[in-house]
Amino acid sequence: MRVKIFDTTLRDGEQSPGASMSVEEKVEVALMLEHLGVDLIEAGFPVSSPVQFKGVRKVAERVRKATVVALARCVEKDIDAAYEALKENKNRMIHVFIATSPIHRKYKLGMEKEEILERIRKYVSYAKKYSEFVEFSAEDASRTELPFLLEVVKTAIEAGASTVNIPDTVGYAIPEEFGAMIKAIKEGVPRIENVDLSVHCHNDLGLALANSIAAVRSGATQVEVTLNGIGERAGNCALEEFVMAAKVRKDILGFETGVDPALLYPASRLLVHITGMIPSRNKAIVGENVFLHESGIHQDGVLKMRETYEIMKPSDVGRSSETLVMGRHSGKHALKKKLETYGIHIDAERFQKVFERFLELADKKKEVYDDDLLSIVSEVLREPLRGYKLTHFHVYTGNTVIPTATVKLHAGEEGKDAAETGDGPIDAIFRAIDRVTGLATRLEEYVIQAVGSGKNAQGEVKLTLQIGQGRYSGRGVSTDIVEASAMAYVNAINKYLLAKKGAFEKGVAKEGGGHDIGSKDTGTEGWQEQS
Ligand code: KIV
Ligand code: ZN
Numbered sequence: 001m002r003v004k005i006f007d008t009t010l011r012d013g014e015q016s017p018g019a020s021m022s023v024e025e026k027v028e029v030a031l032m033l034e035h036l037g038v039d040l041i042e043a044g045f046p047v048s049s050p051v052q053f054k055g056v057r058k059v060a061e062r063v064r065k066a067t068v069v070a071l072a073r074c075v076e077k078d079i080d081a082a083y084e085a086l087k088e089n090k091n092r093m094i095h096v097f098i099a100t101s102p103i104h105r106k107y108k109l110g111m112e113k114e115e116i117l118e119r120i121r122k123y124v125s126y127a128k129k130y131s132e133f134v135e136f137s138a139e140d141a142s143r144t145e146l147p148f149l150l151e152v153v154k155t156a157i158e159a160g161a162s163t164v165n166i167p168d169t170v171g172y173a174i175p176e177e178f179g180a181m182i183k184a185i186k187e188g189v190p191r192i193e194n195v196d197l198s199v200h201c202h203n204d205l206g207l208a209l210a211n212s213i214a215a216v217r218s219g220a221t222q223v224e225v226t227l228n229g230i231g232e233r234a235g236n237c238a239l240e241e242f243v244m245a246a247k248v249r250k251d252i253l254g255f256e257t258g259v260d261p262a263l264l265y266p267a268s269r270l271l272v273h274i275t276g277m278i279p280s281r282n283k284a285i286v287g288e289n290v291f292l293h294e295s296g297i298h299q300d301g302v303l304k305m306r307e308t309y310e311i312m313k314p315s316d317v318g319r320s321s322e323t324l325v326m327g328r329h330s331g332k333h334a335l336k337k338k339l340e341t342y343g344i345h346i347d348a349e350r351f352q353k354v355f356e357r358f359l360e361l362a363d364k365k366k367e368v369y370d371d372d373l374l375s376i377v378s379e380v381l382r383e384p385l386r387g388y389k390l391t392h393f394h395v396y397t398g399n400t401v402i403p404t405a406t407v408k409l410h411a412g413e414e415g416k417d418a419a420e421t422g423d424g425p426i427d428a429i430f431r432a433i434d435r436v437t438g439l440a441t442r443l444e445e446y447v448i449q450a451v452g453s454g455k456n457a458q459g460e461v462k463l464t465l466q467i468g469q470g471r472y473s474g475r476g477v478s479t480d481i482v483e484a485s486a487m488a489y490v491n492a493i494n495k496y497l498l499a500k501k502g503a504f505e506k507g508v509a510k511e512g513g514g515h516d517i518g519s520k521d522t523g524t525e526g527w528q529e530q531s
Contacts (some may be wrong), residue, residue, distance in 0.1 A: 001254045003246070004222035005239065006198060007033050007176060008042040009271065010059070011071055012236055013226035018274045018473050019462070024381045026055040027062055028344060029274060033227070035343025036267050042069040042095065042224075047081035048494065056085035062091065067133060069093040074123035083130040086443070093163075094127040097137035100144040100152050113148055117155050124159035135163040136220050137200065142168040142177075146184055153189045163196040163222065168211055171234060173206025179214035186219035190345055198222035201237045203229060208237035209235065213245060228279045228286060240264040240285040240317065248311055263319040266342045269371060272314045273378040276462045276475045279447070285317055285450045326373070328362035338370075344377060347454045353380045364479050365456050375451050375477040382475070387411055387497040388490050395425040395482050405429035409436045433489055441493070442466040448484070451477060461488040469498045 010033075012025050013019060021029065026043065033041050043059035044052040049343045056069040067090050067455045072078035074096055086092035097369065098109075098110035098119055102218035105111055111119075120136065127134045139148055153164050168178060182199065186192055199215040199222070201208040212223045227236030243259045250256065268286040272278055281288040291314045314320055326338060332355055338344070338352075346354065357376045361366050397403040405428035408417040418435035422428030434441055445464040449456040459481040464473045472495040476487025 002259055003216055003220075003255050004039040004196060004198075005037075005243070005257050005259055006040040006042065006069070006200075006222050006224045007038040007226065008200070008236065009033065009230065009239075009240060010055070010147070011042040011044050011069075011234060012200075012224075013228075013230040014044070014195065015232050016235065016277070019230055019277055020473075021055070021274060022382065023051065023055045023058050023465070025274045025378070027058050028377075028381060029271060030059040030063050030068075031345055032270050033268050033345035034063050036263045037257075038066055038068040038224075040069050040093065040198035042071065045071040046085040046086075047072065047075075047078040048177070053081060053085050056082075057088070057171040060086045060089040064087070065094050067091045069099070069135065072123075072127065073094045074098040074119040076123075076126065079123060079127045079130065082127075086131070092131050093135055094131045095135040095137065095165075096123050096127050097139050097165075098123075099139035099169075100147065100149060101140035101166075103139050103143065113151075120152060120155045121159045124156050124161050126274050128160035133161060133162045134195075135165055135198065135521065136161040137165040137167055139167055140169040141166040142173040142181065143170070146181065147293070148447055149181070149189050150185065153185055157189065157191050157195055161195060162276075163198050165222075165224065166199035166215070166220075167201055167224075168208075169200075170313070171202035172207060173201070173207065174205075174209050175207060175210045175214035178211045179218040182215045182218040182220050196222045198224060200224035202232065203236065204288045205232040206234070206467050208235070209241045209245060212237045212242055213253065217253070227275070228268050228283070229269075229462060230277060231273070236285070240268060244285055244312065244317065247316075252418075253284050261316055262318040263341075269374055270342050270344070270377075271373075273374040274381070276460075291319065294367040326358070326362070326368045327366065327504040332360075335373075338373060340379065342374070346377070346380070348429060361458075361479075365458075365505050371451050375458065377458065378475075378478060382491060387494045390483075390486050390490050391415060392417075393429060393432075393486055395429060397425040397428075399477060403428045404481075405432045407436060409433065409490065425482050429482060430487045433486065437493055439467055439493060439496070444471060446485075448481060459484045461485045463492060465489070465492040465496070465517055467493070470496065470499065472496045472499070 010029060014021055030041050043056040046053040048284055056070045056387045068086060070082035070086050072082040072094055078397050082094045100116060116333045124134055124136050138152045156164050197220045199220045201211040223242055225239040225242050226236040227239050229235040242355060243257050243261055246253055246256055252312055265286055279287050293302050293309060298309050305485060354376050388411050392408040393408050395405045402421045403425045406419040408415055416436050418432045420431035420435055422431050444466050447462045449460055451460045457477050458477050459492055460477045461484040462475050464471050470493040474488040474492025476484040476491060478484040
């Protein structure tokens with residue numbers, strides 16, 4: 001049996017703190033997911049913000065094989081926005097949802113059961129006017145009384161849903177219980193065999209994969225997943241875990257997916273570079289440690305017979321390409337081919353920028369690893385966000401002097417410089433940047449790590465700034481960690497400026513990532529589109 005993979009990295013995944021993506025970044029992730037072989041791509045929640053709307057529209061324009069999905073509440077304006085964003089793509093699906101559990105009915109919606117059923121009837125058929133494919137989700141289904149859930153599913157099918165989704169919204173279900181619920185739906189709802197029965201499991205108890213598998217074994221035909229398991233709170237069932245469980249334990253499970261396992265690791269790395277969210281070292285399939293053997297007994301076993309301690313080969317999930325190196329003599333063609341292995345098809349202008357930066361880096365580092373390339377691509381994709389560009393910096397530091405930094409930032413043609421002292425070179429450069437922008441910022445989080453391995457690995461800085469009422473994350477990568485820090489700082493400021501500019505233009509106070517815009521900040525005068 002072939003299980004459909006509904007990927008929601010760009011919607012539920014993007015809802016996790018720190019994972020918000022620009023429109024360009026969403027398009028690249030969507031193309032990579034399509035290349036991977038997922039069946040459906042949920043691209044966002046169009047009514048929630050102009051950035052979300054544009055993201056879904058662009059993904060719908062570019063993706064051709066996979067079905068593109070947009071989320072909507074049981075509300076007319078949400079469904080209209082979903083249709084508007086998807087309309088260029090015939091292979092579209094509108095996903096409408098409403099909560100059904102007693103706690104959500106009473107405290108969140110203030111609705112009786114009959115009102116919920118009425119909304120399902122009304123809005124599933126409303127969405128059906130726009131799209132042949134409509135998915136209905138009963139939010140918090142796993143905490144809904146079974147007899148009512150059966151009525152909900154029946155009502156959605158009668159109203160025209162082509163897929164019915166049973167979410168374990170708060171990650172509360174236990175595999176046996178969840179499997180039994182799916183079986184009861186399969187056996188108790190008329191015409192259920194005519195629709196896809198989907199599940200969407202969150203990982204609050206670490207059971208998202210087990211629950212998804214139990215559901216499929218009880219008759220679910222689709223699973224909703226995210227790459228690296230990102231998503232609200234503890235995240236969603238991880239795409240790579242589901243695909244590999246199906247492959248490695250086909251003997252017991254007996255189902256398969258259309259995803260190419262050999263692209264899982266490259267896809268995971270692309271997402272890491274785009275969002276800056278790094279899976280834990282022991283994260284199944286894609287974590288740093290999962291093919292390393294530390295103890296002598298294990299090493300001895302693996303050397304004698306790999307299968308003693310490995311149930312899959314690194315190459316099964318595409319991990320052999322980690323070591324593939326490009327050098328300064330690799331030409332454009334080789335670079336293009338390399339990017340294509342990640343499903344990356346950037347436009348000619350961006351490709352040229354990536355190529356130039358690759359050459360610069362190859363000069364500095366000699367060997368450029370896949371991770372370096374992906375960090376260049378994600379850097380180039382972030383660029384349209386830039387209002388300020390870091391053009392020069394100098395730092396003067398040591399243990400017997402006061403660290404001092406000078407920076408020059410450009411906003412379009414106009415350059416401005418400033419100097420400041422600080423507790424250390426990084427503090428000094430951040431203060432100098434604040435002096436140029438005139439913004440009051442507070443550094444909330446600062447993380448630095450190496451990209452790749454070896455002494456000449458690049459440094460990647462990820463930080464979060466509080467500006468006004470909002471929090472903005474920024475990233476920067478360079479062989480110089482002071483420069484990487486300054487780039488990350490400027491990147492966060494530019495996200496703030498983009499959000500503020502969007503808020504002024506559209507009369508809304510939210511950016512795609514859901515950051516609130518403070519009222520006492522300075523203006524958007526630093527803003528210049530540079531794409
Ligand atoms: O977790 C959930 O219930 C959701 C729905 C919108 C499908 O994300
Ligand atoms: Zn969810």
